[in-house]
Amino acid sequence: MSSKPVEQLSQVIVRFAGDSGDGMQLTGSQFTSEAALLGNDISTLPDFPAEIRAPAGSLPGVSGFQLHFADHDILTPGDAPNVLVAMNPAALKTNIGDLPRGGTLIVDADAFTERNLQKAGYAQNPLEDGSLDEYQVHAVPLTSLTVGALKEVEGVTPREAERSKNMFSLGLMSWLYGRSIKPSIEFLEEKFGATRLEIAAANIKAIRAGYAFGETTESFAVTYEVRPAKLAPGTYRNITGNQALSLGLVAASRLSGLPLFLGAYPITPASAILEELAGYKEFGVRTFQAEDEIAAAGAAVGAAFGGALGVTTSAGPGIVLKAETVGLAIMLELPLVICDIQRAGPSTGMPTKPEQGDLLMVMYGRNSESPVPVVAARSPSDCFHAAIEAVRIALKYRTPVYLLSDAYLANGSEPWLLPELDTLPDLTPTFATEPNAGDEFLPYLRDEQTLARPWALPGTPGLEHRIGGLEKADRTGNISYDPENHDLMTRLRAQKVAGIAGDIPELDVDDPGGDAKLLVLSWGGTFGPVAAAARRVRANGKHVAHAHLRHINPFPRNTGDVLRRYEKVLIPEMNLGQLLQLVRSQFLVDAIGYNRVRGFPLRAAELQDAIESLEETL
Amino acid sequence: MSENGGNGNGALTAKDYRTDQEVRWCPGCGDYAILAALQSFMPELGIARENTVFISGIGCAARFPYYMNTYGMHSIHGRAPAIATGLATTRPDLSVWVVTGDGDALSIGGNHLIHALRRNVNFKILLFNNRIYGLTKGQYSPTSELGKVTKSTPMGSLDWPFNPISLAIGAEATFVGRAIDTDKKGMTDVLRAAAEHRGSAFVEIFQNCPIFNDDAFDYVRDDKEGVNRIVLRDGEPIVWGAERQKALRQRSDGSIEACAADDAGVLVHSASHETAALAFALSRVTQATHGGTPVGIFRNIERPVYDDLMAEQLRLAEEKRGKGDLAALLHSGETWEVGRP
Ligand SMILES: Cc1ncc(C[n+]2csc(CCOP(=O)(O)OP(=O)(O)O)c2C)c(N)n1
Numbered sequence: 031m032s033s034k035p036v037e038q039l040s041q042v043i044v045r046f047a048g049d050s051g052d053g054m055q056l057t058g059s060q061f062t063s064e065a066a067l068l069g070n071d072i073s074t075l076p077d078f079p080a081e082i083r084a085p086a087g088s089l090p091g092v093s094g095f096q097l098h099f100a101d102h103d104i105l106t107p108g109d110a111p112n113v114l115v116a117m118n119p120a121a122l123k124t125n126i127g128d129l130p131r132g133g134t135l136i137v138d139a140d141a142f143t144e145r146n147l148q149k150a151g152y153a154q155n156p157l158e159d160g161s162l163d164e165y166q167v168h169a170v171p172l173t174s175l176t177v178g179a180l181k182e183v184e185g186v187t188p189r190e191a192e193r194s195k196n197m198f199s200l201g202l203m204s205w206l207y208g209r210s211i212k213p214s215i216e217f218l219e220e221k222f223g224a225t226r227l228e229i230a231a232a233n234i235k236a237i238r239a240g241y242a243f244g245e246t247t248e249s250f251a252v253t254y255e256v257r258p259a260k261l262a263p264g265t266y267r268n269i270t271g272n273q274a275l276s277l278g279l280v281a282a283s284r285l286s287g288l289p290l291f292l293g294a295y296p297i298t299p300a301s302a303i304l305e306e307l308a309g310y311k312e313f314g315v316r317t318f319q320a321e322d323e324i325a326a327a328g329a330a331v332g333a334a335f336g337g338a339l340g341v342t343t344s345a346g347p348g349i350v351l352k353a354e355t356v357g358l359a360i361m362l363e364l365p366l367v368i369c370d371i372q373r374a375g376p377s378t379g380m381p382t383k384p385e386q387g388d389l390l391m392v393m394y395g396r397n398s399e400s401p402v403p404v405v406a407a408r409s410p411s412d413c414f415h416a417a418i419e420a421v422r423i424a425l426k427y428r429t430p431v432y433l434l435s436d437a438y439l440a441n442g443s444e445p446w447l448l449p450e451l452d453t454l455p456d457l458t459p460t461f462a463t464e465p466n467a468g469d470e471f472l473p474y475l476r477d478e479q480t481l482a483r484p485w486a487l488p489g490t491p492g493l494e495h496r497i498g499g500l501e502k503a504d505r506t507g508n509i510s511y512d513p514e515n516h517d518l519m520t521r522l523r524a525q526k527v528a529g530i531a532g533d534i535p536e537l538d539v540d541d542p543g544g545d546a547k548l549l550v551l552s553w554g555g556t557f558g559p560v561a562a563a564a565r566r567v568r569a570n571g572k573h574v575a576h577a578h579l580r581h582i583n584p585f586p587r588n589t590g591d592v593l594r595r596y597e598k599v600l601i602p603e604m605n606l607g608q609l610l611q612l613v614r615s616q617f618l619v620d621a622i623g624y625n626r627v628r629g630f631p632l633r634a635a636e637l638q639d640a641i642e643s644l645e646e647t648l
Numbered sequence: 649m650s651e652n653g654g655n656g657n658g659a660l661t662a663k664d665y666r667t668d669q670e671v672r673w674c675p676g677c678g679d680y681a682i683l684a685a686l687q688s689f690m691p692e693l694g695i696a697r698e699n700t701v702f703i704s705g706i707g708c709a710a711r712f713p714y715y716m717n718t719y720g721m722h723s724i725h726g727r728a729p730a731i732a733t734g735l736a737t738t739r740p741d742l743s744v745w746v747v748t749g750d751g752d753a754l755s756i757g758g759n760h761l762i763h764a765l766r767r768n769v770n771f772k773i774l775l776f777n778n779r780i781y782g783l784t785k786g787q788y789s790p791t792s793e794l795g796k797v798t799k800s801t802p803m804g805s806l807d808w809p810f811n812p813i814s815l816a817i818g819a820e821a822t823f824v825g826r827a828i829d830t831d832k833k834g835m836t837d838v839l840r841a842a843a844e845h846r847g848s849a850f851v852e853i854f855q856n857c858p859i860f861n862d863d864a865f866d867y868v869r870d871d872k873e874g875v876n877r878i879v880l881r882d883g884e885p886i887v888w889g890a891e892r893q894k895a896l897r898q899r900s901d902g903s904i905e906a907c908a909a910d911d912a913g914v915l916v917h918s919a920s921h922e923t924a925a926l927a928f929a930l931s932r933v934t935q936a937t938h939g940g941t942p943v944g945i946f947r948n949i950e951r952p953v954y955d956d957l958m959a960e961q962l963r964l965a966e967e968k969r970g971k972g973d974l975a976a977l978l979h980s981g982e983t984w985e986v987g988r989p
Pocket residue numbers: 706707708709710725748749750751752753776778780781782783784789
């Protein structure tokens with residue numbers, strides 16, 4: 031425990047920023063682990079460039095990791111940091127604009143060399159010209175302190191010693207916020223212990239040195255404490271959206287009894303799902319890294335034909351390529367889950383940054399009348415449950431289903447209350463095993479309730495049949511160009527998807543006072559900032575209702591009723607108004623959009639402003 | 649999943665492989681002969697009908713699955729090898745066949761074809777090559793000869809064609825063969841070997857399209873005497889001609905030239921030769937350049953099969969880590985407890 035005075039805080043937002051090679055992601059995620067194990071609620075937002083190694087010290091090469099930790103439950107990684115750790119001038123330049131006046135700034139003074147200043151476009155050293163006077167600046171020679179501390183570690187080059195400065199800063203931050211460095215030390219032992227003992231030793235020494243430096247330096251007068259949050263009881267782990275989505279798919283495979291087959295082609299920010307699932311072979315998971323996204327989707331359809339759980343994952347540019355295959359799956363009426371981890375576009379856009387720009391594409395981006403159910407995850411850990419829900423619908427209704435996530439949910443993390451397995455749904459499908467019309471098998475004879483067609487697997491004697499992309503005759507599934515049949519089949523496919531509305535929960539409204547006139551409607555990854563904004567508005571004594579859509583196609587059956595109960599409906603989105611268009615056209619509700627496409631999540635503060643100013647007009 | 653529904657399959661005949669669907673190819677289309685040959689050949693394989701799956705793309709050729717009374721899928725243009733990859737890797741118990749055309753396999757689906765072949769996925773690919781786009785009514789295809797005059801190339805096509813056999817060999821295929829639609833015996837021989845081959849088997853079938861590219865292969869289709877057909881037989885000298893007077897020999901640079909059958913250097917065919925060079929050189933032997941056209945099996949080697957390798961990894965993972973335990977998986981990594989207040 032520190033000998034310095036301890037100040038209580040209810041929440042802190044820290045941002046680590048440095049060069050891509052500075053190890054900021056590792057520093058951030060280790061600090062996150064320390065906070066999680068201490069029982070804080072947490073929410074993180076990694077922010078890294080698409081370039082693997084942009085030139086060192088350059089502005090495009092800056093990588094960041096923001097962590098929000100609190101003694102109460104929180105909904106977002108936070109709008110702006112209270113503390114900025116900047117490892118070089120470029121990191122300072124690109125991030126200082128987000129640090130509010132009076133905020134704490136910790137910089138590596140050693141990195142503010144002539145050359146680095148020039149690369150970042152500083153004419154003068156900001157540490158010396160008074161431009162940072164509004165902040166609490168701690169200019170710490172992190173590099174030289176680290177190198178000095180590691181002098182005695184054998185087998186470590188000066189260059190390697192220098193690279194441990196991120197761990198020195200982790201140690202310092204751990205001291206400042208009263209975190210134990212034990213989990214980080216254990217992590218390093220595990221990570222490098224087996225292969226490079228001296229690297230593990232160097233990094234551990236650097237963490238300890240950073241911690242000790244905090245204790246002895248006069249630069250920091252107080253330390254801070256953020257007490258554990260009162261979260262629901264149970265077992266927790268910290269999880270990113272892509273991890274949760276992967277686990278959700280493995281769980282769905284177990285719950286359905288079907289082997290999981292994933293077809294994928296690497297693309298940011300979806301690749302981590304392919305990589306994660308490739309490690310679960312003992313669960314019978316087959317991962318197929320295809321030659322392109324079309325093959326990835328096609329192979330998943332082929333696997334589904336054979337009775338596997340067929341899944342394909344990608345992001346915008348790859349999802350576009352899958353469209354024709356999704357159309358085939360609509361016609362074949364086979365289950366398929368397509369995960370779109372949305373990123374900023376169009377075209378290659380900003381690969382590592384989030385957006386909600388693909389909603390209308392997954393709704394309508396196919397030829398002809400081709401409805402597909404759409405499910406969207408709302409937080410990193412929710413990706414687990416959203417994946418199970420997407421699989422449930424796909425299997426039960428024999429249809430492709432789009433599962434939407436985004437780059438923020440994918441890479442962001444939060445504590446996840448681990449579910450009890452017996453609370454998860456049974457997804458076991460029934461396969462056709464015998465003729466369903468006398469001694470004949472009709473592959474398009476539908477279940478009266480779900481309108482799903484029978485799923486007869488190759489290998490089942492007596493049920494041999496052919497399916498394909500040509501229009502089917504009702505019931506028999508034979509090729510048909512009959513005009514009335516096509517009209518009927520088009521309507522049946524639409525009805526089948528529309529009917530899912532009867533099988534999903536009603537839209538729930540959060541309106542504690544019950545007298546709000548304004549409803550905010552969110553979907554997907556904007557859940558956190560919208561819910562956080564609603565809390566702030568209410569804390570100001572004003573009223574606002576919030577409803578969140580998990581299912582976008584079909585909408586919950588009471589959606590129209592809910593929307594019409596309010597004088598005004600506000601729809602915030604990270605696009606130019608896509609849910610807005612759907613809501614307006616389906617419900618004739620004159621909703622208002624709040625739209626920003628900057629490549630980072632909406633901020634609670636801006637949404638609070640938007641809500642409050644709209645509320646004032648009512 | 650049924651293991652192998654082996655239900656008195658022995659008694660099956662060609663008739664059992666016919667469906668009740670009206671066959672809709674043009675009269676005289678080479679596809680009829682291929683269908684008939686396959687229907688009479690399938691019972692011979694001893695594979696239960698329900699364990700056989702035909703998957704096709706789009707085109708005239710791709711209508712094939714509708715006429716085979718097995719499981720089948722008529723999918724989308726060019727993608728059948730990708731779809732079949734998913735099926736074959738998850739269902740090793742099935743006998744999976746891909747039917748495709750020259751446009752389907754070599755234009756829009758070229759990427760899937762070459763990758764399926766190099767992976768050596770366990771399925772058979774039958775490419776019906778009529779050197780034209782049939783279904784879209786007669787545009788030139790990637791196998792049409794340079795200068796081909798069609799509706800889309802009134803002054804002749806400008807692109808150099810693919811040689812499907814060379815392409816398949818270049819794509820690391822482990823089995824490559826060629827057959828002729830009207831040559832039931834020759835086709836059956838190649839198909840039998842293809843069916844026995846574990847891994848990807850690629851068979852080009854010369855197929856006449858009397859409507860848009862009639863007589864494209866007359867030189868070998870109507871060649872009962874073997875004047876132009878060079879029938880490749882493993883381990884035998886490569887000779888042909890009415891009197892079997894012509895032969896092939898290899899030049900020192902590896903390429904192949906025609907020679908007299910009594911030449912000292914007549915090439916002995918070896919489909920299992922360790923390098924692909926011989927098969928590739930043979931694939932360059934054409935009617936135009938050598939006065940004969942090889943048919944039969946160019947290449948037939950063993951190489952680990954993608955689906956088997958994948959299954960083996962799953963088995964190894966289970967052996968090492970035990971059968972996956974979902975609760976343990978969810979609880980893996982660093983966890984912490986929050987107690988009841
Ligand atoms: C995505 C897509 N593009 C184009 C077509 C139109 N199309 C159908 S078949 C075909 C060419 C078929 O040629 P081939 O594969 O040689 O088959 P054939 O009809 O000659 O047997 C084309 C271009 C299509 N169905 N789908």
